[in-house]
Amino acid sequence: MPDLKKTFYVTTPIYYVNDIPHIGHAYSTVGADALARFKRMDGYDVFFLTGTDEHGQKIAKTAADEGLEPKQLADRVVERFKEAWAKLGITYDRFIRTTDEDHRKAAQAFFKKVMDAGFIYKADYEGWYCLPDEKFLLDSEVIDGPGGTKTCPDCGRKVERIKEENYFFKMSAFQKQLEKHLEDNPDFLQPASRKNELVNNFIKPGLADVSITRSTVKWGIPAPVPESTVIYVWFDALVNYLTALGWPDGENYKKFWPADVHIIGKDILRFHTTIWPTALMAAGIPLPKKVFGTGYINKDGKKMSKSLGNTVDPFELAATYSPDAVRYYLLREIAFGLDGNYTDDAFQLRFNGDLANDLGNLVSRSLTMLEKYFEGMVPKPGPQGELENQLAAIAKSYASKARTAMEHLEFHTTLIQAWELVKRANKYIEETSPWKVAKEGYGGKEKLATILFSLMEALRVTALSIAPFLPFTASAIWSQLGYSDDIHSHSLKETEEWGKIPVGQKIAKGQPLFPRIEKENKK
RNA sequence: GGCGGGGUAGCUCAGUUGGUUAGAGCAACGGUCUCAUAAUCCGUAGGUCGGCGGUUCGAAUCCGCCCCCCGCUACCA
Numbered sequence: 001m002p003d004l005k006k007t008f009y010v011t012t013p014i015y016y017v018n019d020i021p022h023i024g025h026a027y028s029t030v031g032a033d034a035l036a037r038f039k040r041m042d043g044y045d046v047f048f049l050t051g052t053d054e055h056g057q058k059i060a061k062t063a064a065d066e067g068l069e070p071k072q073l074a075d076r077v078v079e080r081f082k083e084a085w086a087k088l089g090i091t092y093d094r095f096i097r098t099t100d101e102d103h104r105k106a107a108q109a110f111f112k113k114v115m116d117a118g119f120i121y122k123a124d125y126e127g128w129y130c131l132p133d134e135k136f137l138l139d140s141e142v143i144d145g146p147g148g149t150k151t152c153p154d155c156g157r158k159v160e161r162i163k164e165e166n167y168f169f170k171m172s173a174f175q176k177q178l179e180k181h182l183e184d185n186p187d188f189l190q191p192a193s194r195k196n197e198l199v200n201n202f203i204k205p206g207l208a209d210v211s212i213t214r215s216t217v218k219w220g221i222p223a224p225v226p227e228s229t230v231i232y233v234w235f236d237a238l239v240n241y242l243t244a245l246g247w248p249d250g251e252n253y254k255k256f257w258p259a260d261v262h263i264i265g266k267d268i269l270r271f272h273t274t275i276w277p278t279a280l281m282a283a284g285i286p287l288p289k290k291v292f293g294t295g296y297i298n299k300d301g302k303k304m305s306k307s308l309g310n311t312v313d314p315f316e317l318a319a320t321y322s323p324d325a326v327r328y329y330l331l332r333e334i335a336f337g338l339d340g341n342y343t344d345d346a347f348q349l350r351f352n353g354d355l356a357n358d359l360g361n362l363v364s365r366s367l368t369m370l371e372k373y374f375e376g377m378v379p380k381p382g383p384q385g386e387l388e389n390q391l392a393a394i395a396k397s398y399a400s401k402a403r404t405a406m407e408h409l410e411f412h413t414t415l416i417q418a419w420e421l422v423k424r425a426n427k428y429i430e431e432t433s434p435w436k437v438a439k440e441g442y443g444g445k446e447k448l449a450t451i452l453f454s455l456m457e458a459l460r461v462t463a464l465s466i467a468p469f470l471p472f473t474a475s476a477i478w479s480q481l482g483y484s485d486d487i488h489s490h491s492l493k494e495t496e497e498w499g500k501i502p503v504g505q506k507i508a509k510g511q512p513l514f515p516r517i518e519k520e521n522k523k
Numbered sequence: 524g525g526c527g528g529g530g531u532a533g534c535u536c537a538g539u540u541g542g543u544u545a546g547a548g549c550a551a552c553g554g555u556c557u558c559a560u561a562a563u564c565c566g567u568a569g570g571u572c573g574g575c576g577g578u579u580c581g582a583a584u585c586c587g588c589c590c591c592c593c594g595c596u597a598c599c600a
Contacts, residue, residue, distance in 0.1 A: 016600055056600060125598090137599085171598095193528055197595040200526045210598050233600065270597070295594095333535085339593085346535085349549065357562055365559035372558075416548090430564040435557070512560050 008044040009256040010036050013264045014053040014096065014240050017077040018062055021084040023304070023330075023342070024265065026314040028294050030327050031336055031411060032263045033090045037468035038406050038414075041492045047256045049244045050085070051096030052078055056233040060219035070219045071099060084315055088323050089471045096244045098221075098237055106243035107236045108224045110283060111212070113248075115224075119173060119282040125166040125211045128159045136216070166211040167225060169235065174278035175207045181277065181287065189273050190292045190408070191337040194266065198273050210275060238276045242285070259288035261409070269293035292409055295339035297330075312342050324470040325351055325514065331411040331469050348517050358422050359462070360513040363477055365429065366455040367509040373438050378456050378482070378505045379449035388454050391428050392498040394421050395461040399495050402465070411469065418465040425458040453501070456481065461495045463487055473513055482507045 012032045015025050029050055036048035054074040063073035078097060085092065096103060114120055128137040130152040137152065137159060150159050182188060182199065189195045212235040213223045220230030241262065245253040264272055272291045280287050296303070299310045318326045329350050334340030370376055384392070398417055405413040434451045437443050459481055467474035467487055478487035482505040494500060 018600075053600075058600060127598090194595085196527050201596045204526095205597090208597065212598090232598075234598080237600085266594085268600080270595090271600095274597080335536090341535090346549095352560095352562095353549065356560060361560055361562045363559095365563080367559095369558050426563055429558070430556075433556080433558085438558090514560080516560055516562085 005045045006043065007256050008036075008039040008046045009245070009259040009261075010039070010046070010048050011241055011244075011259055011262050012050040012092075013268060014051040014098065014237060015081060016053045016056075016058075017074045018058050020077060020080050021315070023297050023312050023314045025081070026084070026088060026326070027297055027330050027334075027340075028263050028265060029085065029090055030088060030330050031294065031409065033088075033092075034327070034331055034411055034468045035261070035263075035406065035409065036091060037471065037488070038402070038492070041464075041468060041488075041490065042403065043491060043493075045255075046093070047245070047252060048092045049094055049096060049241065050090070050092045051094070051240060051244075052081060052098070053233070053237045053240075054078075054097055054099045055220040055230070055236055057214075057217050057219070060217070074099060087315055087318055088327060091471075094244050096240050098240060100243070102246075103240060103243040104221050106247055107221045107231055107239045109248065110239045110242065110279075111231055111235065112224045113284075114169065114279060114282045115167075117282055117284065119170040120167050120212070121170060122165060123168050123209075123211075124163045125168075126161065126163045129162045129216075130157065130159045164215055165227075166215065166229070167213040167223065168209045169212045169275070169279065169282070170209050171207045171275065171278045172209050174281050175203065177281055178207070178274070178278055179203055182273075185289075187290055188287075189269075190290060194269055194293055198270065202270065202274055207274065207278070234271055234275055235279070238271065238279070241288070247285075258286040261290040261292055262288055263292050263294065263409075266293040266295055292337065294337060295334075297334065297340045297342055299342050301341055317347070321351065321517070322472065322514070324473045325355060328355060328415070328470055332415045334412070336409045336411050351514060352516050354419065355514040356512075356516045358419065358426065359466075359473075362422055362426050362429075362462075363459060363480065364509075364512055366425075366452070366459060367480060367507055369434055370452050370456065370507055371509055373434070373448055374452060376507050376509070378501055378503055378507065379453055380503045381450040381453035381499075382446035384450065384454075387428060387431055388450065391421075391424055391454055391458055394424050395458065395498055396496045398461065398465050399492050402492070415466075415469060418462065418469075421458055421462055421465065425455060425462075428454070428458070453503075456501050456507070457498060460501050461498075464490060464492070464495045476510065476513060480508055480510050481505070 010032050012029050015021070032048065032050065036046050040046045052074065054070070059073065060070050063070040066073065074097070082095060098107075111120070128150055130137060151157060152159050179199075182195065182203075186192070189198065212232040213225070213229040214220065214232055215227065215229040217230055220233065221236050223229050223231045241259055242253070242257070245256050247253045247257070262272055269291065277287050297312075298304065299312055302308070302310060304311045314326050314330075329342075329347055332354065333346060333350055370378070398421065401417045402414045405417065432451045434448055437448045437451065459477060463474045463477040463481065464487065467490075471488065474487050481501065
């Protein structure tokens, strides 16, 4: 029987193994994970792909510098990525490596398919070449030397003008088609502000054909041509999105392609909105629905760099505080798609304000009262009053608002929506003052039961709401509420079903979820 | 240089197709409660909406000029 469940395919960039995982990688990956988790909870069959890009001259050189084979270097760095993602609770379905056997086959098949379609031709590639470094340089990279010569930006030595016979992809043939696609699909490229950059700088001036083989590079996938040459890394790397689904005839390919969204960094937006769509057109494969470019994260307003020594290690932060604190900061503080900023102060403010004071303390005070007044058993509530109705209304309105925001990958907006209930619940406690009800007895035990039941409901809905973003915290709240199953197998719909927590369920208060960061502990 | 984005309270930002005294969160200040992680909750203060000029009954919102910041500018990934 065909599976009628809606599907959702989300990808991260495949990260270049020249560098170990840093906050930029964490940012796009955490975003993709939150989206994947959200869609799963909203009833979609999700395929979430991440992985590494391992070919190219740079890797070969880095490996050689360390006395390693390229694959050895990659193996080592890949472990770092896998550990990092495990720490942050990333729920990918596959971790693809461009050195994987099925990817080698897919990349070659893709190349062949485009060639058979008549969009690959042989021609001379001419450019600057640095002999000692064995690398091609762009016109914009070479530096003017004495006497009209050009020199290498890395080693400072003289570069030469050389020609190499390469295979070219006839990207120019798809200019009109690409323009039309961008026009007909305004959501294809997001954020929209980047669209003008692309159209004005690349498409309007005319798409140039791009050379897609490298005979000087050895570390890569052999091109399916008579000559000994490897596929240019981009024409190799992008295909990973297909490989992972078993293209051309895997079940997952039929099920999940075209991708719903490629989440990438803004630095590679260009490749994803020129080479990738046109190559797919050439191969006769449907285009992904959306390409979303994220921004960079700065530290104290300045670009992070190792030489400046101002990098932020998200995995260290996760170890010091909690993985969810890092996820929360990345998703809440920074509007996905814009450049963001990290400061220790902002991190602490988010942590203490939103996580400790608002959320953690709400859980703490609510569960304490339930233990105190009802021996930790969820009581049978009395009739709902106006205040309870207001609380329930906010809870019920979350799902649809969240869906809208998540369509545009507005994680920070979604989290603000989830916090509406947290804030309202804290206020509800002040308004109803359950400790007074308990002490002075007005309204009776039934009134107290209504209040505590409502609070448990607010916590239940909150746990479900934050589950895609703060998965560890959601699980913790869930089990403290007395549930023994996995919250992550529950659905978004349940946030709309007020009154669902079982009467009589025994809660189990735990340690504070987010112990406040005190000033003196501030790093 | 070309193209694009932006300059709104101390900070980070919202402000729909121009319309009543320009909003939120945080920070600051004052107060309240005691269930709670000295948390919560209530209140106060704070802005010539980059500058100048124009259109309009009326502009943060439209037009022009100027100042400042930022992004992109093709085959390194």
